[in-house]
Amino acid sequence: MAYTQRFRKAGDASISLRASTPWGILDAILPQDHIVITPQRVTSPADLTRANLLALARLGGFTMVYLRRTGKYTLSGPDVSYWIGGGEGYPNPIVPKTPRSNRIRLGTPANLTTWLNGLFPVNGITLGTVTNTGTNTTGAIPYPAPVREALDDICQLTGAEWRINNDFTLDAGPSTTLYPLLPSVILSAEKASTEGTLRSVEAVQLEREIDASTTATRVIGYGSGPETEGGPVVRQVTGTPTGVRNVRPGGGTPDFTILADAAGIRPSGLMAHLTSVLNEYAAPDRTVRLTSRTFNASGLVRPGDRLWVWSPLDDLYDLANQITFRGQPAFPVRLRAAAVTTPITSEMGVYALINDGATIIDLSQWVEWEDGADTAWEVTPTGRKPGAANISTSTLVVTEGGSGSGGNRHSVASHADRSSSDVTDTTAGWTPVWTNLTVGTGGTPENAGSYVVDNDTGSMDLDVRVRLGNTGSVTGEILLAMPTGYQIRRTVGGGPTYGTWSGQAGGANVAGLVQFNSFTSLRLRTSANAATSATAPGTWAAGDPINISVRVPVESVL
């Protein structure tokens, strides 16, 4: 019996109509008709237009998909984001098979506007204001993928957030563009007041929660294998959680590892994905719930908005922020509203847009109002650390399925090939070191390969890569230093052609020598003493990758 708005998740609403509602009214409403809730009643018939009601619907509206009769009629359903799909477990609209922008399938980085122009409109949701973030991303959206998932992924990769407005438009852009960094509302236990440009909202019941049960130190994920080989790929990311003691009994740091579901993620994006997963688990979940009796509080705050919260004896403060509040210094913590639940009260108006507004029915007179109920809030903190950065999409989620960003916590990024932005892997135990790489026309090492677990041998295959600069001949040798026990073999760029594994490298830092002689031919030496290839140098096209697989004992990686 209330209207709940959520930040980057589907809100929902439920209203009840009295049993005395005429059948003619009830029969007129079908699931997927849109219900609009306005802050005041609109009485003039001339004002009852679709456009006008959507403009007035500051409190939003919902699409009725659920109807129950228990003496009275209950209409309920999700908010307007229903039209981009309910996410996992629900039918979803999917991305266009032929993207509206070709750039989605190109390998060159594209900005947020380009990406979203390729996706929208979807189910009547059109793009509103899209502000580029300055971060571009490449890749392809696989077909078929749910629109909501693709939207979340695009926003995550470009550092953007999105929201769907009540008029069926979607805004996207940097967090601080959608929601100002400087709060205009402060929540405290004090009575409501105006503090200069700040509006003070009284919190009746403040409840603070810190949950460290999911705080982790490491994430291991199995992703899809490389295109050239297939099979699972395993990687790990470790970190030091904040906000917890991080000491195990007897001393030392504990190990709490999350096994992340990363199926479908290509090796090149796996590290970035696991890093973002670990970020979500790197600190305890902090939740603040409060209720407010301040008049029209939900008119002041939308989900996603940043708020000051100041209740020092409830441990809600942040010494990094100093403002003047009620004549004295205050150190409020900056939180974001994740969900705002508003009771539907008798001064509001409820209207059914039948058949997309072809007919408009004023339901207000039959609604059972909830006068006197409090507005409930849920806000998620940025963390109470001094100097804590703004909340980012990866740390938004407080509890899975609870408040926070869209999608489940470690949602699987369906972005596949980010080949031109491979991540340098420095946390996986071994960083390939190349020497003499500038031989010929100069090249760049790309250490980003992936680990392929070989359960039979208890080893992992690490793909490392050399990309040569200019077209032209290359003379001489390129050297890859390897620790003892490592093996190498070649994988030639473009094709699933593998050589055989070399013998294990001998003493410490014995070189595996790699000599190129042509694009399709590669010779290896497994030790400094092995014979040098006598084949003449070959030629390469600019940017051709030369892949070398290195076999690594598992325990030396994890």
Next chain:
Amino acid sequence: MTLTVGRVTGLHPDRDWERDGDFITLSGVFDTAVYRDEAEVDVRRMQVVNLANNPDEEFVPVRWASDPSIDGFYRVVDASVSALGPVRNGAGRWSLTLERSYNAANPRMETVYMAAVRANGLSITSTSSGALGAVPSIADTADIDTSNSQGSAGNFAIRACIGGNVLAARLSTLSAALRGSVLFSAGPGESAVGGCLVEQRIGSNWYPVVGRQPFGPLREWRISNGIVRLGTAPVAGPLSFELWRADTQTWNAVELVSTLFGISTAGASSVRANLSVIRNDDDAAVVRCDLGTSAETFAIRRGVTFAEIDSHSGLLPDLGFSTPTASAPLATATMGLRSGDINGDRFILASNQPVTNNVTTGTITRSGSGPGTYLVGAIYKGSAAAAPYTQAEVIADMFTAVWAKTRLVVR
């Protein structure tokens, strides 16, 4: 003998009071010894009613000379008064239900504080000292525990201050923000010594305001911490700032004029009926004057020698001494200026935003518009001031932004 409950004095309980476990029910009349006129009874009835549901004081000290067994700290569960009726001297009746706190007679108290360099437009990033909190001087100083300090290596000193407080937490330097707490013990007769309060003048008498509900409009008011006080002037003038002279046991007053209040000439009176009490406990006294969409908020903390005037006005208000004396800019000229010695003491006008000084008129004027905080300070004995209230220390105190709250804790 009369009963004192928090700031309410002159209660004369009936003999048949009742104690049930932690609860005490008392009722009686207002003592004729302090009864002056019916207006005073009205004020006292308002004070009694305000004892309950006071958002600033959860527990209040209670003392009764006739029966010290009830002396201690209590939560006022219920407070009621009856209308003026056919009772003796027309004094009216009151009734209180009190709930005893843990270890009521001599509880442990904790002052929680947060401090940072006051946000400013003067590029000030550290202060040389800062008064973080004050405890009553009667409290056993050996019992004071300042060890809980989070976020900064505090260098605390316990120093007596002018009005009878002990400064329990005083930093030698402050740059990074910090928080912490000070533990001490105080009895019901001690805890309010040197505490802040809002006072209101009804007729010719000043009364402490209990809670946040003054008696009628708050027209003539002052906020005080026992060392300095700020309020409507006892003599002509819109605003008066006073310093307690411990040697002569008198208040040394300086009149202030300001466009903050729409008044620019000395001697004009200003009666604003729309003031409200924002906070009113031992740690701080705050009142607010709403002026349309802007507001001026006046605040005093415990144990310091300055008052804060927070202005939301978008105007360019100025603030000055009504009687200019030989004033001089402070070391940081855009910070403000000081007066010459007035009756042996010295006064400071400063702001956290840049100002221009007029040493002739003794006035400071904000250089930019927008919200800002004015600071009005006093230096006891002026040029001969002693630590910890020298001019440099008072200015450092002014630029230390502190929030503090004292509460009862279990030993």
